[in-house]
Amino acid sequence: MKIIVNDQLIARRARLGKILTLAGLGLLLVGLIVSLTMAPTSFFLVSLGCLLGGIIASSIGTVNMNRWAREPRADQVLARGLKGFDDRYRLYSYTLPAPHVLLTPTAVYVLTTMLQDGQIRYEGGKWHRDFSLGRAIRFLGEEGLGRPFALADKEVLAMQRLLEQHEVADGVEIENVLVFVHPKAQVEAIEPPCPVLMPKDLKRAIRSDQKKLSPDRYRRLQELFESQAA
Numbered sequence: 001m002k003i004i005v006n007d008q009l010i011a012r013r014a015r016l017g018k019i020l021t022l023a024g025l026g027l028l029l030v031g032l033i034v035s036l037t038m039a040p041t042s043f044f045l046v047s048l049g050c051l052l053g054g055i056i057a058s059s060i061g062t063v064n065m066n067r068w069a070r071e072p073r074a075d076q077v078l079a080r081g082l083k084g085f086d087d088r089y090r091l092y093s094y095t096l097p098a099p100h101v102l103l104t105p106t107a108v109y110v111l112t113t114m115l116q117d118g119q120i121r122y123e124g125g126k127w128h129r130d131f132s133l134g135r136a137i138r139f140l141g142e143e144g145l146g147r148p149f150a151l152a153d154k155e156v157l158a159m160q161r162l163l164e165q166h167e168v169a170d171g172v173e174i175e176n177v178l179v180f181v182h183p184k185a186q187v188e189a190i191e192p193p194c195p196v197l198m199p200k201d202l203k204r205a206i207r208s209d210q211k212k213l214s215p216d217r218y219r220r221l222q223e224l225f226e227s228q229a230a
Contacts, residue, residue, distance in 0.1 A: 001085040004229050005075055006094035010068055017064030024058025063143055074113040075100065077181040081199030095229035097158035103221055106209045109175045110159055112152040116145050117184040122192050149193055152176045168220045173211060
């Protein structure tokens, strides 16, 4: 399988995460020193501002570190899950309007990755995530579950607009797959609007797709995606 990754973007985001984390810790330290050493009435707002700014900066920094610096990253997990496909299968990470796009001889797949761990269920149109002590401890530095299918729809729409803009949308079906990439995630989805998979199940699901892109359509999509990644 061919893997195309925007390593420069990953490095920039990881560096930003480190800077924000360190800056946040620095602000927290300043706020603590001010609150302990200065007259409380005179420097209360300064101390409070430093503490709030430190919490916000360190939280954003930690989220970025988890997404961009901690390995295995989402793109690495997807690549491992898809290992074994030939070079007609091309995984584009962070180079297109959707973060992870897989071009295959059958279709274009938007792989929407979720980083959350633990027991997660989708039932009756709603997501449920079990409480754990670990989540409570790291809640400021962890991405919430949010609305995964809304995020997936947004990524598919972004890719659809790209194809329409370059007049290659006709005859191309964009498939969406929600992939939980955390090794400790345990996911159960009952009647989801799109497939919800673990990385180990990706290859089997893609191989079962009976559709087929025409050689000319596949070539035009490859050329478009390669030009976007250049």
